Amino acid sequence: xxxxxxxxxxxxxxxxxxxxxxxxxxxxxxxxxxxxxxxxxxxxxxxxxxxxxxxxxxxxxxxxxxxxxxxxxxxxxxxxxxxxxxxxxxxxxxxxxxxxxxxxxxxxxxxxxxxxxxxxxxxxxxxxxxxxxxxxxxxxxxxxxxxxxxx
Amino acid sequence: xxxxxxxxxxxxxxxxxxxxxxxxxxxxxxxxxxxxxxxxxxxxxxxxxxxxxxxxxxxxxxxxxxxxxxxxxxxxxxxxxxxxxxxxxxxxxxxxxxxxxxxxxxxxxxxxxxxxxxxxxxxxxxxxxxxxxxxxxxxxxxxxxxxxxxxxxxxxxxxxxxxxxxxxxxxxxxxxxxxxxxxxxxxxxxxxxxxxxxxxxxxxxxxxxxxxxxxxxxxxxxxxxxxxxxxxxxxxxxxxxxxxxxxxxxxxxxxxxxxxxxxxxxxxxxxxxxxxxxxxxxxxxxxxxxxxxxxxxxxxxxxxxxxxxxxxxxxxxxxxxxxxxxxxxxxxxxxxxxxxxxxxxxxxxxxxxxxxxxxxxxxxxxxxxxxxxxxxxxxxxxxxxxxxxxxxxxxxxxxxxxxxxxxxxxxxxxxxx
Numbered sequence: 001x002x003x004x005x006x007x008x009x010x011x012x013x014x015x016x017x018x019x020x021x022x023x024x025x026x027x028x029x030x031x032x033x034x035x036x037x038x039x040x041x042x043x044x045x046x047x048x049x050x051x052x053x054x055x056x057x058x059x060x061x062x063x064x065x066x067x068x069x070x071x072x073x074x075x076x077x078x079x080x081x082x083x084x085x086x087x088x089x090x091x092x093x094x095x096x097x098x099x100x101x102x103x104x105x106x107x108x109x110x111x112x113x114x115x116x117x118x119x120x121x122x123x124x125x126x127x128x129x130x131x132x133x134x135x136x137x138x139x140x141x142x143x144x145x146x147x148x149x150x151x
Numbered sequence: 152x153x154x155x156x157x158x159x160x161x162x163x164x165x166x167x168x169x170x171x172x173x174x175x176x177x178x179x180x181x182x183x184x185x186x187x188x189x190x191x192x193x194x195x196x197x198x199x200x201x202x203x204x205x206x207x208x209x210x211x212x213x214x215x216x217x218x219x220x221x222x223x224x225x226x227x228x229x230x231x232x233x234x235x236x237x238x239x240x241x242x243x244x245x246x247x248x249x250x251x252x253x254x255x256x257x258x259x260x261x262x263x264x265x266x267x268x269x270x271x272x273x274x275x276x277x278x279x280x281x282x283x284x285x286x287x288x289x290x291x292x293x294x295x296x297x298x299x300x301x302x303x304x305x306x307x308x309x310x311x312x313x314x315x316x317x318x319x320x321x322x323x324x325x326x327x328x329x330x331x332x333x334x335x336x337x338x339x340x341x342x343x344x345x346x347x348x349x350x351x352x353x354x355x356x357x358x359x360x361x362x363x364x365x366x367x368x369x370x371x372x373x374x375x376x377x378x379x380x381x382x383x384x385x386x387x388x389x390x391x392x393x394x395x396x397x398x399x400x401x402x403x404x405x406x407x408x409x410x411x412x413x414x415x416x417x418x419x420x421x422x423x424x425x426x427x428x429x430x431x432x433x434x435x436x437x438x439x440x441x442x443x444x445x446x447x448x449x450x451x452x453x454x455x456x457x458x459x460x461x462x463x464x465x466x467x468x469x470x471x472x473x474x475x476x477x478x479x480x481x482x483x484x485x486x487x488x489x490x491x492x493x494x495x496x497x498x499x500x501x502x503x504x505x506x507x508x509x510x511x512x513x514x515x516x517x518x519x520x521x522x523x524x525x526x527x528x529x530x531x532x533x534x535x536x537x538x539x540x541x542x543x544x545x546x547x548x549x550x551x552x553x554x555x556x557x558x559x560x561x562x563x564x565x566x567x568x
Contacts, residue, residue: 003171003506007557010502016561042498042514042529043522067528069496070562133498 010123011070018120019073024080026063037140039132044068046076048141057088062141069133071124076137078117086114088145095142101125102134154451156540162187162443163538173508176543176550181326181354181487181534182512183376187443190379193436205431206405206422219435224421226438230445231361231371233388237420240387240394241434245353246276248372248387249320251424252349253280255397256370257318263289266315268346270295270303270332271524272325275517277351281320295321297524301328301477305336312344318369319348323355327516327532328477329460329484334366347393353377357536358456358485360449363388379440381433387424394420401426452537456486459535459544463488466548472555476525489516489530492555494564497529500554504531507550 027034031049038045046066053060062080079098083091098118100106104125111118124134160166163185168175177185197219203212205220224236233239242248261267267281271294285292293316295308303321319341323334334350341348349370352361357378363371370393375384389397399406399417403426408416417423444452460481467473467490476489492500501513514529515522522529533547 003173003508006171007503007506010506011499011557011561013561016558020563043519044528067496069498071499127502130498130502 006123006126010127012120012123014117014120015070015074017074018077019070021077024063024077024084025065027065028061028063031063033144035140035144037136037143039068039072039136041129041132042069044072044133044136046072046137046140048076048137048144050141050144052088059084059086059088059091064137068136071121071130071133072136075118075121075134078120079137079141082115082117083141090114092142092145095138098138099135102131154447154455154537156455156538159447159538160540162189164188164191166538170508170510171506173506174546176507176509176539176546178533178535178539178543178547179510179512180357180536180539181377181532183382184357184379184536185538186381187379187439189443190381190436190439193439194381194432197432197435201435202432204428216431216435220429220431223434223437226441227386230441231356231388232364234364235391238388238391238394240389240421240424241429242372242385242387242424243383243430244376244385245351245372245374246280246385248370248385249276249349249351250280251387251400252370252372252389253284255400255424256347256393257281257284257288257290259396259398261288261290261317264291264315265317266291266293266311266313268293268295268308268311268316268319268321268341270321271297271521272301272303272322272328272330272332273320273518273521274322274326274351274353275519276353277320277322277349278520290317291315297328297330297521300479300483301325301330302483303330303332303337305333305340308337309340312340312346314345316341316344316346319346320351321349322351322353324352324358324485324487325477325521326354326487326534327489327518327521327530329487329489330477331483331485334368338366338368354485354487357444358449358452369393375433375437375440379443380437381430381440383430384433384437391420394424399426400424403427405429447537455537455539456535457481458541459539460484460486460488462541462544463533463535463547466544466551470551470555472559473551476527476530486535487532488534489532491527491530492551492558494562495554495558497531499558500531503554503557504547504550507546507553509547509550 028049034049048064051061064076201215203216205217224239228236228239293311296304347369350368352373356373369390371388376382406426408418474491497513512532
């Protein structure tokens with residue numbers, strides 16, 4: 001029954017819930033930044049819009065749209081939740097921390113407390129072909145940070 | 152002749168491995184097939200006994216390797232009933248074979264305003280090389296549309312032809328829908344209009360008898376690894392007179408006759424199109440794959456695949472959660488079925504099946520335009536080969552029902568249209 005257990009571990013209820021969450025779905029009309037990402041493996045697309053406040057570049061609102069699997073949709077929803085309210089600088093660092101964890105460059109314990117919900121994606125690390133599903137939203141938002149864009 | 156699938160499976164060691172604690176059910180044969188022991192042994196034996204570079208040195212190993220590769224060329228020619236071994240060009244894969252034709256034939260013979268006819272079924276390999284060429288030479292691409300069952304609409308196809316049509320390039324068997332286009336009819340239509348033809352036989356040669364003298368296309372391509380052979384080896388068959396007229400493809404060793412500092416003259420066929428050290432070991436052992444297929448015989452292969460296909464279609468049709476793409480009649484298709492579970496993403500289905508030991512392909516199958524035509528982002532694809540069994544199809548069915556049972560209560564989209 002090895003496979004059954006693995007299925008439950010990979011698709012934890014928290015992931016299935018987040019994947020269906022509508023809280024951060026949609027697009028911001030007067031967005032300051034937007035970014036488009038594609039996973040060439042499956043053709044899934046994501047569109048992220050972001051609004052930053054006037055003071056200190058705090059990200060006030062993140063919205064995403066597009067289609068994807070449970071893993072990519074859950075990761076997008078959790079990402080939006082984690083990064084709202086952070087400054088661009090903080091968000092950039094959190095993106096790097098998450099990607100390092102998913103790519104198994106750093107242990108799960110090294111994940112900053114702001115990203116603790118992301119531990120639900122731990123099981124995906126055992127499926128290298130699916131890691132791209134989990135990182136799609138993060139790679140996409142990374143492109144929209146102002147400093148990254150002009151770099 | 153019938154055959155014993157269980158007996159045959161003993162020739163394929165990989166079929167006995169476990170995946171996630173379950174016996175492997177390998178249903179991704181349209182991507183690549185597994186290899187018989189005889190081929191695996193031949194590959195080892197080549198490196199242990201005959202390894203040398205070909206068409207060079209005067210030493211024994213080089214001679215032996217050269218002989219093996221040239222024998223493989225002859226056997227490949229025989230396998231598809233090609234008139235001469237020189238009409239068989241070894242490439243890295245079918246993709247490279249098509250690129251060879253766009254470079255060496257297309258660049259030389261196409262003029263602005265010329266038209267090439269492709270189909271909506273094509274793999275990216277038979278789209279993108281033509282798109283690159285079309286841009287470079289201001290050539291127009293036109294597409295034979297598909298009907299509801301995934302068959303080519305030949306009524307519309309006839310309207311696409313004109314004096315501008317220079318080539319029709321199309322698949323003999325769809326890697327997504329299993330559609331088997333009427334190859335002879337399309338070739339005859341092209342000939343009547345003075346157009347050349349290229350048949351992408353990548354999904355055909357593993358399953359059906361190929362006879363280039365009966366079809367008489369100008370070009371036909373396929374890949375060794377999809378028919379029990381090694382990776383890294385593809386085949387371009389070309390009409391000899393055309394291959395003679397075409398320019399070389401890649402420049403380098405083996406493809407030259409003489410070289411000056413500023414100029415070269417190309418070698419004769421087939422070396423003209425085979426620059427650099429090729430996949431020597433792979434070519435040398437490819438005849439083991441051809442021998443195996445001939446031993447089983449294409450009628451027995453087809454019979455077994457039809458049996459599997461029929462049962463798999465039955466299982467899928469009985470499942471209200473399943474959308475099937477393409478024809479529902481097994482006799483109208485090759486051993487490939489694309490489907491989706493309602494409200495579920497193909498990748499999640501693929502992973503859930505993998506955890507049951509069932510290997511399927513998920514995603515766009517290198518056919519994004521066809522996916523758009525079907526109105527989906529991707530599909531789950533099960534593709535069979537003669538070494539698969541009815542029991543495996545039942546395991547696949549149970550794994551599917553398990554997947555539905557796992558996701559349906561947890562996802563509000565699952566089961567919804």
